[in-house]
Amino acid sequence: MDIGTISAVVQTVMSQAPEEAAAVITGSELLQAASFIGAGLAMGFGAIGPGIGQGFAAGKACEAIGRSPENSNLLTRTMLLGQAVSETTGIYAFVISLLLLLYLA
Amino acid sequence: MEPQTLEAIGRIFGAGIAVGLGGIGAGIGMGMVAASGDEGLMRQPTQNNAMVRTMLIGQAVGGGTVSVFPLVIAILILFMPATDPEMVGGNFVATMIGAGLAIGLGSFGSGLGCGWPGATACDGVARNPRKITPITLRMVIGQAVAQSPTIFAMVIALLLLFTQQPGTDVVHIGIVLGAGLAIGAGALGPGIGSGIAAGGGITGIGKWPQNQDVTFRNMLVAQAVCQTPAIFGLLVAFVLFTRHAMEPGWTSLAQLLAAGIAAGFGGIGAGIGSGFAGETACEAIAARVRSENVILRTMLTGQAVSQTTAVYALVIALVVLYIV
Numbered sequence: 001m002d003i004g005t006i007s008a009v010v011q012t013v014m015s016q017a018p019e020e021a022a023a024v025i026t027g028s029e030l031l032q033a034a035s036f037i038g039a040g041l042a043m044g045f046g047a048i049g050p051g052i053g054q055g056f057a058a059g060k061a062c063e064a065i066g067r068s069p070e071n072s073n074l075l076t077r078t079m080l081l082g083q084a085v086s087e088t089t090g091i092y093a094f095v096i097s098l099l100l101l102l103y104l105a
Numbered sequence: 106m107e108p109q110t111l112e113a114i115g116r117i118f119g120a121g122i123a124v125g126l127g128g129i130g131a132g133i134g135m136g137m138v139a140a141s142g143d144e145g146l147m148r149q150p151t152q153n154n155a156m157v158r159t160m161l162i163g164q165a166v167g168g169g170t171v172s173v174f175p176l177v178i179a180i181l182i183l184f185m186p187a188t189d190p191e192m193v194g195g196n197f198v199a200t201m202i203g204a205g206l207a208i209g210l211g212s213f214g215s216g217l218g219c220g221w222p223g224a225t226a227c228d229g230v231a232r233n234p235r236k237i238t239p240i241t242l243r244m245v246i247g248q249a250v251a252q253s254p255t256i257f258a259m260v261i262a263l264l265l266l267f268t269q270q271p272g273t274d275v276v277h278i279g280i281v282l283g284a285g286l287a288i289g290a291g292a293l294g295p296g297i298g299s300g301i302a303a304g305g306g307i308t309g310i311g312k313w314p315q316n317q318d319v320t321f322r323n324m325l326v327a328q329a330v331c332q333t334p335a336i337f338g339l340l341v342a343f344v345l346f347t348r349h350a351m352e353p354g355w356t357s358l359a360q361l362l363a364a365g366i367a368a369g370f371g372g373i374g375a376g377i378g379s380g381f382a383g384e385t386a387c388e389a390i391a392a393r394v395r396s397e398n399v400i401l402r403t404m405l406t407g408q409a410v411s412q413t414t415a416v417y418a419l420v421i422a423l424v425v426l427y428i429v
Contacts, residue, residue: 025355033359036425040363043421044290044370047414051294054414055378058407059385062400066389069396076403083410090414097367097421101429 031104039100046093053086112187112197119201120179123262126209127175127216130296134220135168141224145231152234159230159241163223166248171216174255178208178262185266199278200270203285204262207342210289210369211258211296214376215251218300221384222247225304229311236314243310243321247303250328254292254299254335261288261342272349279361280349284342286362287422290369291338294376298331302383309391320391323401327383330408334372334415341368341422348426360429364422371418378411 025033061079065072142160146153182201187193226244230237261284270280306324310317341364351357386404390397 029354029356032356036356036359036363036429037366038363039421039425040366043367043418047371047418048374051374051376051378051411051414052381053374053378054407054411055298055381058378058382058404058411061407062382062386062389062404065400065403066393066396069393069399072399072403076406079403079407080410083407087410087413090417093414094417094421098424101421101424 035100035104039097042093042100043097046096047090050086050088050090054083057082057086108193111194115198115201116183118198119182119203119205122202122205123175123179123182123209126206127212128172130213130216130218131168131172132216134171134216134218134223134300135164137220138163138167138223138227141227145227148231149234152231155230155234155237156227159227159237159244160223162241163219163226163244163248166245167219167223168216171212171219171252171255174212174259175208178204178259178266181266194274196274196277196281200265200281203281204265206282206285207258207265207289208255208262210286211262211292212255214293214296215255215300216296218251218297218303218380219248221300221304222251222307225307225311229307232311233314236311239314239317240307240311243317243324244303244307246321247307247324247328248300250325251296251300251303253332254296257335257339258288258292261285261339264346270346270349272351273353275353275355275358276349276351276361279351279358280345283361283363283365284345286365287341287345287369288335288338290366291341291372292335293369294373295332295335296376298376298378298380298383299328301377301380302327302331302387305384305387306391308384309388312388313391316391316394319394319397320387323390323397323404324383324387326401327379327387327404327408330405330412331376331379331383333379333412334376337415337419338368338372341365341419344423344426360425363425367418367425368422371421372415375412375415379408382407382411 057079061075064075145156222244226240229240272280306320309320382404386400389400
């Protein structure tokens with residue numbers, strides 16, 4: 001299927017859209033819609049890395065506590081510290097999403 | 106373009122997405138089991154019956170059943186009659202693609218995840234062929250738990266196919282695509298993660314069979330915690346179904362899609378990360394049962410911290426739907 005056919009399909013799908021929705025999107029609406037999608041993308045994909053990274057930290061901490069249970073307090077503290085640092089990128093994504101949603105949209 | 110052509114295009118895209126994405130995970134997972142089974146045969150050439158049996162059960166329960174779900178949905182997408190004559194054009198195409206995304210992405214995760222318990226079970230049987238029954242039994246249960254995110258995705262896909270979601274056309278498109286993404290991508294991480302956690306538990310049972318009950322108990326806890334992001338995805342999908350009264354327009358479409366993307370993809374990392382925490386914790390508990398409490402506590406703390414990002418994603422999804 002070539003690009004022409006795909007764009008014809010997209011146009012037909014879009015032309016089934018209701019009459020009450022403006023057929024042509026205005027500038028401010030486009031900005032708002034883009035902010036919403038941007039916020040969703042930022043938070044959705046931004047959350048992947050910290051989640052996996054914190055899981056690794058927790059796993060290694062469990063392994064270490066299994067080896068030396070008497071140091072569990074120290075190990076838990078170190079795990080939480082490492083996870084907090086790994087959390088920062090998730091918080092950045094969260095802040096950017098909120099900015100996009102509440103100020104730019 | 107004629108309506109029949111558009112309908113056919115929707116069915117073709119939906120079925121393709123469902124089976125295409127759904128097959129990837131199951132394929133990789135079954136390959137992991139087969140690789141591990143071959144390695145086991147190399148170590149225990151005289152035990153080929155036990156090895157082949159474990160490998161085949163692992164592949165059948167893991168990849169086999171998981172890939173049946175997208176197959177059923179794809180057949181429904183291709184051949185079910187249009188239930189509602191009102192649903193034409195873009196609505197129909199979007200519903201089919203939404204159902205395909207839900208089950209395709211959802212079963213991707215579980216199919217891949219089921220590879221871990223299967224592969225570690227083959228390792229365990231190779232190490233200790235007499236323990237084939239307890240290892241295989243617990244592998245099957247672990248794989249079944251890893252498949253529950255796919256069941257959530259299946260529920261949403263069937264709801265999309267058999268009940269028409271109301272809403273004016275653009276809003277309807279946003280609801281069905283957003284719900285498909287929320288539960289599909291939301292089930293992806295938990296499927297992989299609970300499989301990884303089960304893999305750790307089965308490794309522990311294979312190495313220290315005398316502690317199998319304690320290990321198995323903790324494995325189920327670890328797997329259950331991994332499923333939280335899938336529940337967030339399910340929640341957002343149901344919330345989206347109630348948003349049909351939104352003002353028609355492109356911004357509403359963007360809001361609905363953004364909620365689905367945030368809740369869905371935001372759960373991937375949390376699900377996989379909790380799985381890694383569960384994997385090593387189960388192994389550590391199997392090795393040293395006396396430290397069970399302190400390891401379990403650390404695992405739950407670590408998993409909870411790893412799920413904060415999924416909670417942020419849920420918050421953003423609800424903010425984009427209700428506050429903006």
